[in-house]
Amino acid sequence: MQGYRSLILQGALITIELAIFSLILAIIIGVICALGKLSKRSALRLACQAYTSLIRGVPDLVLMMLIFFGLQFLLNNITDFFDIDMLEIDPFVAGIITLGFIYGAYFTETFRGAFQAVPKTLIDAATALGMNKCHTFIYVRFPLMMRFALPGIANNWLVILKATALVSLLGLFDLVKATKTAGEATYQPLFFALIAGAFYLFFTSISNIILWWLEKHYSIGITKAKL
Amino acid sequence: MLEILQDYWKALLWSDGNHITGLAMTLWILILSVSLGGLFALVLAIGRNSKHFFIKWPIWLFTYIFRGTPLYVQLLIIYTGIYTLSFVNQHQSLNDFFQSGLNCTILAFALNTCAYTTEVFAGAIRNVPNGEIEAATALGFNRCQLYRYIILPRAFRIALPAYSNEVIFMLHSTALAFTVTVQDVMKIARDIYAETYQPFHAFGIAAVIYLFISFVLIFGFRQLEKHYLLYMNVSNSKIC
Numbered sequence: 002m003q004g005y006r007s008l009i010l011q012g013a014l015i016t017i018e019l020a021i022f023s024l025i026l027a028i029i030i031g032v033i034c035a036l037g038k039l040s041k042r043s044a045l046r047l048a049c050q051a052y053t054s055l056i057r058g059v060p061d062l063v064l065m066m067l068i069f070f071g072l073q074f075l076l077n078n079i080t081d082f083f084d085i086d087m088l089e090i091d092p093f094v095a096g097i098i099t100l101g102f103i104y105g106a107y108f109t110e111t112f113r114g115a116f117q118a119v120p121k122t123l124i125d126a127a128t129a130l131g132m133n134k135c136h137t138f139i140y141v142r143f144p145l146m147m148r149f150a151l152p153g154i155a156n157n158w159l160v161i162l163k164a165t166a167l168v169s170l171l172g173l174f175d176l177v178k179a180t181k182t183a184g185e186a187t188y189q190p191l192f193f194a195l196i197a198g199a200f201y202l203f204f205t206s207i208s209n210i211i212l213w214w215l216e217k218h219y220s221i222g223i224t225k226a227k228l
Numbered sequence: 229m230l231e232i233l234q235d236y237w238k239a240l241l242w243s244d245g246n247h248i249t250g251l252a253m254t255l256w257i258l259i260l261s262v263s264l265g266g267l268f269a270l271v272l273a274i275g276r277n278s279k280h281f282f283i284k285w286p287i288w289l290f291t292y293i294f295r296g297t298p299l300y301v302q303l304l305i306i307y308t309g310i311y312t313l314s315f316v317n318q319h320q321s322l323n324d325f326f327q328s329g330l331n332c333t334i335l336a337f338a339l340n341t342c343a344y345t346t347e348v349f350a351g352a353i354r355n356v357p358n359g360e361i362e363a364a365t366a367l368g369f370n371r372c373q374l375y376r377y378i379i380l381p382r383a384f385r386i387a388l389p390a391y392s393n394e395v396i397f398m399l400h401s402t403a404l405a406f407t408v409t410v411q412d413v414m415k416i417a418r419d420i421y422a423e424t425y426q427p428f429h430a431f432g433i434a435a436v437i438y439l440f441i442s443f444v445l446i447f448g449f450r451q452l453e454k455h456y457l458l459y460m461n462v463s464n465s466k467i468c
Contacts, residue, residue, distance in 0.1 A: 058443065060400035063414060063434050067427060070427035163297070166299075166301055169300075177304070190308040191308070191310065192309075195305060195309070198293075198301045198305060205297075
């Protein structure tokens with residue numbers, strides 16, 4: 002155990018970094034595609050619809066392999082074409098891109114529902130006060146949308162966090178890979194696999210506490226129906 | 229592309245000549261783990277809503293642990309971990325069971341889906357309208373009859389949309405089975421990739437197969453919802 006402590010902690014750090022960066026990317030993609038799905042242009046709507054249905058119908062693992070190996074394949078073809086040296090994609094960056102791209106589709110659905118939940122009268126009021134489209138979006142639609150989207154974001158975050166376990170299959174040295182290596186080296190696979198599980202349980206518990214607090218914070222203006 | 233399909237279509241769909249592989253294997257894992265997990269979840273969901281602390285609390289702990297850790301880690305614990313335990317080594321039948329990747333996969337998947345499904349069912353049971361339970365009690369239903377005729381049928385209808393999501397998630401999770409040497413669709417796709425170095429062809433084929441199963445499942449569940457939730461549609465359309 003002693004010799005592997007730093008290795009496992011490093012792996013845990015990579016897992017957390019990966020989860021947070023891909024969450025940010027997924028949220029950005031999600032907001033853009035949600036706006037695309039609600040836009041008046043039918044081509045844009047169709048493209049975003051295809052993106053969300055296709056991504057959500059295919060297992061994340063298959064997509065991960067497809068995007069990860071596919072990106073490298075494309076890059077190799079491009080470098081071959083221009084006759085330059087082969088470029089290796091950094092697995093960490095590729096992991097963020099693939100996770101962000103996949104979970105962007107799930108966030109799109111969350112944000113689309115949230116944007117639609119914003120009462121139309123509030124947008125009309127903002128227009129009546131002389132706000133232009135951009136200001137309405139920044140000061141009215143987006144903050145109100147966030148309140149409706151929060152439960153969905155919380156859910157998706159927990160899914161992303163658990164999905165990071167899959168990147169070890171792409172060769173990234175994350176928490177699972179580190180514990181697996183340690184388990185094989187010491188002939189104690191059960192002990193180290195349990196440690197990986199304990200780390201994930203710790204992360205999800207912390208997230209649950211933070212999310213509970215955030216939800217309390219954001220629902221200050223709303224009273225729940227008491228039955 | 230055509231050559232790949234010609235070489236591998238049989239392996240992708242049901243068999244490589246010796247073993248069951250590909251789509252048949254994926255569906256077998258899915259059906260077995262979902263039905264086993266669902267069966268246990270039904271019992272656990274009733275226990276989850278029990279008044280007794282010592283029934284409620286262990287079930288909560290079980291679902292919390294299995295929902296708080298990735299399925300891949302659970303699979304690793306069961307496949308690479310458990311057979312190193314000494315009491316498993318000493319019993320021949322246990323040893324044989326945990327040596328097989330397929331057994332471990334089904335055990336891990338069933339436990340995982342059981343945890344999620346328990347929460348779905350337990351939430352549905354909690355949401356059964358109180359008036360219906362009161363009415364049943366007033367009509368003299370005992371506890372067993374109450375569950376059999378009132379609570380479970382109603383909870384099943386409430387849980388159906390969320391449960392269909394869980395089954396589709398489970399289908400997506402079965403792609404993990406290749407990590408423990410099970411010959412499912414994903415394993416064949418990786419074989420194709422190793423043979424041809426064509427990532428878009430190899431994983432594209434797998435993606436299309438999974439997409440197809442997903443759509444069939446979604447269609448099936450939509451038909452089920454149409455049938456079982458008919459009474460809700462009627463009331464909804466009146467409101468809207």
